[in-house]
Amino acid sequence: MADNTTPAIELRGLCKRYGSGDTAVDALKGVDMRIAPGEVVGLVGPSGSGKSTLLKCLGAVIDPTAGQMFLGGEAIFDEVWKVKDLRTLRRDRIGFVFQAPYLIPFLDVTDNVALLPMLAGKSNKEARRRALELLEALDVAHRAKSNPALLSGGEQQRVSIARALANNPPVILADEPTAPLDGERALAVVKILNDMAQQHQTAIIVVTHDEKIIPTFKRLYHIRDGKTYEEAVS
Numbered sequence: 001m002a003d004n005t006t007p008a009i010e011l012r013g014l015c016k017r018y019g020s021g022d023t024a025v026d027a028l029k030g031v032d033m034r035i036a037p038g039e040v041v042g043l044v045g046p047s048g049s050g051k052s053t054l055l056k057c058l059g060a061v062i063d064p065t066a067g068q069m070f071l072g073g074e075a076i077f078d079e080v081w082k083v084k085d086l087r088t089l090r091r092d093r094i095g096f097v098f099q100a101p102y103l104i105p106f107l108d109v110t111d112n113v114a115l116l117p118m119l120a121g122k123s124n125k126e127a128r129r130r131a132l133e134l135l136e137a138l139d140v141a142h143r144a145k146s147n148p149a150l151l152s153g154g155e156q157q158r159v160s161i162a163r164a165l166a167n168n169p170p171v172i173l174a175d176e177p178t179a180p181l182d183g184e185r186a187l188a189v190v191k192i193l194n195d196m197a198q199q200h201q202t203a204i205i206v207v208t209h210d211e212k213i214i215p216t217f218k219r220l221y222h223i224r225d226g227k228t229y230e231e232a233v234s
């Protein structure tokens with residue numbers, strides 16, 4: 001990424017140690033990353049290499065042990081805590097897409113997407129308007145009033161992407177978002193993530209093992225034994 005752009009995400013020497021003493025595990029051993037607004041990058045690595053730990057640190061779900069993390073140039077983890085309100089940080093600045101869509105079964109599709117903007121203080125009307133706009137963009141508005149259980153796997157995943165985008169977060173963390181999908185639907189989800197990144201300048205990290213989508217990333221980070229390496233992709 002260009003040096004003069006403020007990165008959406010920047011990690012400097014991020015470390016995470018679980019436990020202490022003889023049983024301590026150093027899951028992250030000094031991770032450096034810079035991701036610009038609008039970039040979609042892949043993160044690949046073998047089992048136990050630290051992918052989940054890195055996503056949990058990025059999502060402010062767990063604290064790193066050392067190092068620095070910045071979102072949009074603002075220190076999130078530093079020598080001291082700079083951001084106290086992690087709930088607000090997770091709600092407004094980071095969108096999550098998981099392997100399973102985890103839609104709420106007793107809310108219809110629209111309310112699943114509208115819930116986060118409502119929690120962030122938008123009126124019901126405004127939150128639903130935003131939800132419908134996203135459902136349309138993701139080509140799933142025809143299921144707006146359905147119970148999520150009645151949707152196909154690909155439709156449910158598109159709804160979960162709409163939910164991740166609902167508060168217009170500058171960062172989206174996607175953990176194996178295409179794992180349950182066939183090749184065509186997996187590539188369609190990647191295209192949606194790329195389109196959304198371009199339109200909203202969202203930075204997106206996609207953790208994946210999915211050989212079908214790995215060649216689509218313009219930048220790819222490998223993680224091995226708690227350290228990341230960037231692969232130059234032509």
Ligand SMILES: Nc1ncnc2c1ncn2[C@@H]1O[C@H](COP(=O)(O)OP(=O)(O)OP(=O)(O)O)[C@@H](O)[C@H]1O
Pocket residue numbers: 018019025026027045046047048049050051052053054
């Ligand atoms: N809560 C924990 N306590 C102790 N060690 C942990 C904990 N969570 C993860 N680890 C260890 O940290 C290392 C990295 O684990 P992590 O789950 O981040 O890897 P991963 O790349 O996501 O693996 P997978 O692809 O199998 O999910 C592993 O050695 C793991 O055993």
